[in-house]
Amino acid sequence: MKFCSECAGPVSLRVPEGDDRPRYVCDSCCTIHYQNPNIVAGCIAEWEGRILLCRRAIEPRHGLWTLPAGFMELGETTQQAATRETLEEARARVELDALYAVFNLPHINQVYMLFRGRLLGPDFSAGEESLEVALFDRDSVPWDALAFQVVAETLKLYFGEQPGGRYGLYVGDIERLSREPLRYRTRYL
Amino acid sequence: MKFCSECAGPVSLRVPEGDDRPRYVCDSCCTIHYQNPNIVAGCIAEWEGRILLCRRAIEPRHGLWTLPAGFMELGETTQQAATRETLEEARARVELDALYAVFNLPHINQVYMLFRGRLLGPDFSAGEESLEVALFDRDSVPWDALAFQVVAETLKLYFGEQPGGRYGLYVGDIERLSREPLRYRTRYL
Ligand SMILES: [Zn+2]
Ligand SMILES: [Zn+2]
Incomplete structure (x- = not known):
C-alpha cells in the first residue's frame, strides 16, 4: 500500500x-x-465413501490436487462460500453437514474453514480453475501430488476418523518453518 | 474506495x-x-462457573456488555487473537480449551470465532476499551444490556449446555431482518 x-x-x-x-x-x-487476515472456505464433499478433489488449472501449484476452496466474498456466509467454491471448481452440488476443520496459516494471513458435506449426486466436472475433478478414497488419494499442506492435513484427519464414529472438529495452526526446503509444523488446539 | x-x-x-x-x-x-470479510475472534473465559464480560467504553454500544473479542490481526492465529483481546479488554489471562461457536454476520461482513477457555486466575480489570469487567453466571447476566446479538446468542448457547455434559460446536448465521426496529434472525447449521 x-x-x-x-x-x-x-x-x-x-x-x-x-x-x-x-x-x-x-x-x-x-x-x-x-x-486483516482472509478466510478461505472449502468443502470435503463425500459420495459413497469417496471425496472430491480438484486438480488445479491455475497457479500456485498448477497441476496438483486440492479440496474445492476459495476466498470468502463480501455478503456471504462461510457455508455459502464453501458451497459456491464447490460449484465453481468442481461443478458439484453439495449439502453441508458440519464444520470440520479450521486452520490458521499466519505466514500467509489466511484462515481455512473446511466443512464436511455430501454431494447431492455423482455429477461433477472440471470448473474453469480445475484441470480435472475426481473422487478418491483413502488409498487412492494422490498423497504426493497435493497442492497445499492444509489439504494434506485435512485429508489425514478425515480418513483417520473411526468408521461409524463421531467426526471430530479440529483447530490447527500450520506454521511455515522454512521456505527452502519447504517445511511446515502443524499443531492442534 | x-x-x-x-x-x-x-x-x-x-x-x-x-x-x-x-x-x-x-x-x-x-x-x-x-x-473480503473480517474475522472477529473472542473468548468465553470461565472462572468457577462464571464467565467474563466487559462493559464497553467505546462506540458502538458504549456502556453495554460484551464478550472480549476483536478483529484478528495480520500474523496471528485466531486463538492468539482471542487471547490477546481478552488480555487487552479485560486484563485477564486465559487458556483456551476449544472452538465453541462460529457466527456469520453477512450484513456487516464479519465472522465471529469464539473460543471456550478458563481464566488462569481471578485477576482481571477494565482495559482501555472497557468501563468495567465482571464475572457472571446465567442468572446474573445483564440480558437486557448486551451489546450485540452475537453475544446474546453465544451466552444462550453456553448457559444452555448440560451441566457435566459435552460442549457443542455451533455454526450460526445471524441475519439482520430490519434496522428500525432492529430485528435479527439466527439459524444454525
Ligand atoms: Zn493503480
Ligand atoms: Zn487519505
Whole structure:
C-alpha cells in the first residue's frame, strides 16, 4: 500500500495514537487503512465413501490436487462460500453437514474453514480453475501430488476418523518453518 | 474506495475478465482491489462457573456488555487473537480449551470465532476499551444490556449446555431482518 484509497494522498506506516501496532495511515486525510487476515472456505464433499478433489488449472501449484476452496466474498456466509467454491471448481452440488476443520496459516494471513458435506449426486466436472475433478478414497488419494499442506492435513484427519464414529472438529495452526526446503509444523488446539 | 492504493489512479467498480462480480479495478495500473470479510475472534473465559464480560467504553454500544473479542490481526492465529483481546479488554489471562461457536454476520461482513477457555486466575480489570469487567453466571447476566446479538446468542448457547455434559460446536448465521426496529434472525447449521 502506497497511496490512500480515499484521497490518493501518500500513506505512512506508523502506529496511530491509542494503537499498538503500525498501520498504513494517510498523511493527508488521516484515514487508517487496516489490513486483516482472509478466510478461505472449502468443502470435503463425500459420495459413497469417496471425496472430491480438484486438480488445479491455475497457479500456485498448477497441476496438483486440492479440496474445492476459495476466498470468502463480501455478503456471504462461510457455508455459502464453501458451497459456491464447490460449484465453481468442481461443478458439484453439495449439502453441508458440519464444520470440520479450521486452520490458521499466519505466514500467509489466511484462515481455512473446511466443512464436511455430501454431494447431492455423482455429477461433477472440471470448473474453469480445475484441470480435472475426481473422487478418491483413502488409498487412492494422490498423497504426493497435493497442492497445499492444509489439504494434506485435512485429508489425514478425515480418513483417520473411526468408521461409524463421531467426526471430530479440529483447530490447527500450520506454521511455515522454512521456505527452502519447504517445511511446515502443524499443531492442534 | 476511490483511488488505487498502488498508483493513486482512479478506480472503477467493474467485473474483471474471468470474474463474476464487481471489484474495484485501477484504471491506470489494472490492479484488482479485492475486499473480503473480517474475522472477529473472542473468548468465553470461565472462572468457577462464571464467565467474563466487559462493559464497553467505546462506540458502538458504549456502556453495554460484551464478550472480549476483536478483529484478528495480520500474523496471528485466531486463538492468539482471542487471547490477546481478552488480555487487552479485560486484563485477564486465559487458556483456551476449544472452538465453541462460529457466527456469520453477512450484513456487516464479519465472522465471529469464539473460543471456550478458563481464566488462569481471578485477576482481571477494565482495559482501555472497557468501563468495567465482571464475572457472571446465567442468572446474573445483564440480558437486557448486551451489546450485540452475537453475544446474546453465544451466552444462550453456553448457559444452555448440560451441566457435566459435552460442549457443542455451533455454526450460526445471524441475519439482520430490519434496522428500525432492529430485528435479527439466527439459524444454525
Ligand atoms: Zn487519505
Ligand atoms: Zn493503480
